[in-house]
Amino acid sequence: MNREELWESLNKELITTVDQSEKTVNNPWYIKLLLGFAGWIGASFLLSCLGITLFDLLYKRPAVAIIIGLAICLTSYILHNRKLKNIFLKQLVFASTLAGQGVVIYGLITLFDSNYRFFYLILFIFSGVFYYFINSTGLKLLSSLTAAMCLSIIITSFNLYPLVPGLLLFSVYFLWKREFQFSFKPKLVQPLAYALTAITLITIFGEGYIWKEFSFGITKSYRQESLYYIGFSLNLLLIAFIYFNIFRKMFKKRILIPLLLSLLVTALGIKVPGIIILIPILLLGFNHSNKIILFTGIVGILAYLSHYYYKMEITLLIKSVILMSTGAALLITRIILIKRGILCQKN
Amino acid sequence: MNKSRLRESILKWADMGYILPKDLKRASEIAQLYPSKRDKIRFIDLLMLGLGALLLVSGVIFFFAYNWKSLNYFIKFFIVQILIFGTLIIILKNGIDKIGGKVAVMATAILTGALLALIGQTYQTGADTYQLFMLWSIFILPLVILIKFPALWLIELILINTAIVLYYRVFRNFWGFSFNFEKALTMMFIINLISLALWELTLKIRWLTRVLTFAGISMATILIIHTISGNEFYISIPIYLITLAGTYIYFRKIKLDIPILCLASLSAIISVTALLIEVLDFNFDWIPMLMIGLIIISLSALAGWWLKKLSREEG
Numbered sequence: 001m002n003r004e005e006l007w008e009s010l011n012k013e014l015i016t017t018v019d020q021s022e023k024t025v026n027n028p029w030y031i032k033l034l035l036g037f038a039g040w041i042g043a044s045f046l047l048s049c050l051g052i053t054l055f056d057l058l059y060k061r062p063a064v065a066i067i068i069g070l071a072i073c074l075t076s077y078i079l080h081n082r083k084l085k086n087i088f089l090k091q092l093v094f095a096s097t098l099a100g101q102g103v104v105i106y107g108l109i110t111l112f113d114s115n116y117r118f119f120y121l122i123l124f125i126f127s128g129v130f131y132y133f134i135n136s137t138g139l140k141l142l143s144s145l146t147a148a149m150c151l152s153i154i155i156t157s158f159n160l161y162p163l164v165p166g167l168l169l170f171s172v173y174f175l176w177k178r179e180f181q182f183s184f185k186p187k188l189v190q191p192l193a194y195a196l197t198a199i200t201l202i203t204i205f206g207e208g209y210i211w212k213e214f215s216f217g218i219t220k221s222y223r224q225e226s227l228y229y230i231g232f233s234l235n236l237l238l239i240a241f242i243y244f245n246i247f248r249k250m251f252k253k254r255i256l257i258p259l260l261l262s263l264l265v266t267a268l269g270i271k272v273p274g275i276i277i278l279i280p281i282l283l284l285g286f287n288h289s290n291k292i293i294l295f296t297g298i299v300g301i302l303a304y305l306s307h308y309y310y311k312m313e314i315t316l317l318i319k320s321v322i323l324m325s326t327g328a329a330l331l332i333t334r335i336i337l338i339k340r341g342i343l344c345q346k347n
Numbered sequence: 348m349n350k351s352r353l354r355e356s357i358l359k360w361a362d363m364g365y366i367l368p369k370d371l372k373r374a375s376e377i378a379q380l381y382p383s384k385r386d387k388i389r390f391i392d393l394l395m396l397g398l399g400a401l402l403l404v405s406g407v408i409f410f411f412a413y414n415w416k417s418l419n420y421f422i423k424f425f426i427v428q429i430l431i432f433g434t435l436i437i438i439l440k441n442g443i444d445k446i447g448g449k450v451a452v453m454a455t456a457i458l459t460g461a462l463l464a465l466i467g468q469t470y471q472t473g474a475d476t477y478q479l480f481m482l483w484s485i486f487i488l489p490l491v492i493l494i495k496f497p498a499l500w501l502i503e504l505i506l507i508n509t510a511i512v513l514y515y516r517v518f519r520n521f522w523g524f525s526f527n528f529e530k531a532l533t534m535m536f537i538i539n540l541i542s543l544a545l546w547e548l549t550l551k552i553r554w555l556t557r558v559l560t561f562a563g564i565s566m567a568t569i570l571i572i573h574t575i576s577g578n579e580f581y582i583s584i585p586i587y588l589i590t591l592a593g594t595y596i597y598f599r600k601i602k603l604d605i606p607i608l609c610l611a612s613l614s615a616i617i618s619v620t621a622l623l624i625e626v627l628d629f630n631f632d633w634i635p636m637l638m639i640g641l642i643i644i645s646l647s648a649l650a651g652w653w654l655k656k657l658s659r660e661e662g
Contacts, residue, residue, distance in 0.1 A: 092641075327406055
């Protein structure tokens with residue numbers, strides 16, 4: 001089915017509000033990536049230019065930096081809402097906005113240099129508001145990346161870092177599953193979902209510790225220890241919930257089997273967290289015919305296995321037993337399912 | 348048409364108000380964005396097979412790594428050979444056309460490397476590491492040609508490239524010539540180019556073509572940046588120009604492939620930026636910064652305009 005055929009089918013079903021679709025073509029993701037990446041390089045030069053010209057004005061004057069940065073962002077918001085046709089202007093506005101955001105961040109760092117938690121909170125709010133209002137996929141993606149990173153750091157600063165992977169996976173799962181169900185603003189969901197997927201990968205490869213660098217001055221008190229275990233338990237609960245949902249769809253009208261299977265997989269996740277988090281991402285990619293997410297899942301699993309080899313917390317013997325038994329269990333289950341006629345083997 | 352592009356169209360129409368948000372789910376069903384039950388079953392089958400085999404083989408490798416020093420070499424050989432024997436039985440049972448057979452061939456190819464490494468370790472052959480990878484790639488070559496499985500082609504190429512890099516690390520001299528970074532990269536570029544040509548003449552599976560072209564363009568870009576940043580390796584200039592021209596002619600005129608053209612455009616933008624940085628004198632002056640920023644934005648806008656035009660042509 002091509003675009004025109006799809007439009008005709010939608011027309012026949014009477015779910016279109018106009019007779020003919022405007023002759024606009026969507027930019028495929030790779031063109032967006034090219035424009036975004038080049039815009040980002042361009043922005044770094046513009047930011048340097050801005051930094052050099054306004055150095056005397058901005059240096060140690062956070063309020064001025066924030067005002068100038070916000071003014072640039074506001075101009076960008078107005079221009080983006082005008083739906084510019086000229087691609088050069090679009091790129092210029094994109095790069096200028098990034099430079100503007102850079103100036104705001106510089107201002108915030110200078111202003112809250114003694115209170116990091118508050119800095120990340122303000123940056124999270126700023127990125128969130130920017131994400132909601134700005135009419136550009138690339139800028140939405142970058143803002144949501146910033147916001148997700150800030151939130152992860154804030155959670156970590158309360159010693160709840162074991163919660164981060166589960167929370168991210170839950171958000172990714174929730175957003176992709178409801179990609180077409182957010183009725184208020186359809187284009188709002190996708191960039192956030194992609195950004196959260198990317199942050200999930202970063203967290204997996206950092207083994208949940210990547211944000212730990214930001215656990216500012218946490219002492220080993222009873223309260224902090226308790227918070228760690230609360231985070232750990234909530235993380236497992238979220239992962240179990242996602243797997244329960246996946247298995248529930250496979251075993252309709254049954255609750256016990258999905259429940260037991262999800263608990264089993266979650267228990268496995270304590271020792272092999274990366275694989276357990278990447279499998280739902282892989283399944284989401286397939287279920288939504290989204291090649292980027294599918295590819296992310298496949299490459300993520302392969303990369304995680306080599307990363308897992310060097311994980312120091314458990315011995316190679318335990319790792320090998322876990323991997324071999326899981327692999328064998330999967331292959332045996334497959335053979336049983338084929339013999340019972342549930343899986344067809346005509347690949 | 349690509350399903351992700353249909354998804355983008357639906358979202359764009361919804362954004363423009365052509366489809367009401369409440370009808371989005373129905374629209375996605377009409378576009379058949381979600382796989383059918385049959386596709387889901389096939390995917391689960393493939394996932395269980397692929398992931399199961401991957402975890403099992405990884406577990407075996409981890410086990411060896413744990414016990415390696417304490418194992419008798421007879422046991423080591425026995426284990427590796429029994430595994431190869433097992434994969435051969437699977438190949439005989441399934442044939443090489445089924446996915447199960449192909450996965451088993453891949454496992455055989457990987458285990459061949461393990462066996463070669465074991466031989467080298469046990470008999471202290473004195474061979475260099477590059478020889479292991481070279482022999483490994485030679486031994487599995489018949490399998491690669493026989494089953495024509497893209498993933499195995501990729502493994503073969505990774506092995507050859509690794510052998511070249513390791514050779515370069517061991518010997519800084521190659522047939523009397525000084526063998527350095529740029530020459531190693533040039534050789535890898537040539538081998539990848541030959542593989543791409545062979546691949547395009549035989550099987551033409553798109554994703555591998557893209558991977559090989561990605562590798563080729565990346566290598567040519569690294570070489571040209573290396574030269575721009577002051578290293579006297581002028582052969583990289585014709586290599587780079589021919590790569591870009593060849594990419595344009597083949598993937599624009601003969602066989603349209605926009606993602607590859609997109610990559611070539613990005614490479615050109617990066618190279619021009621590197622050239623400008625080298626040519627313009629920075630000295631913390633705002634004028635060159637502004638100039639470079641604006642040139643990058645203009646070039647990317649131009650590339651975006653051209654690629655969008657091509658995308659519209661492609662439909």
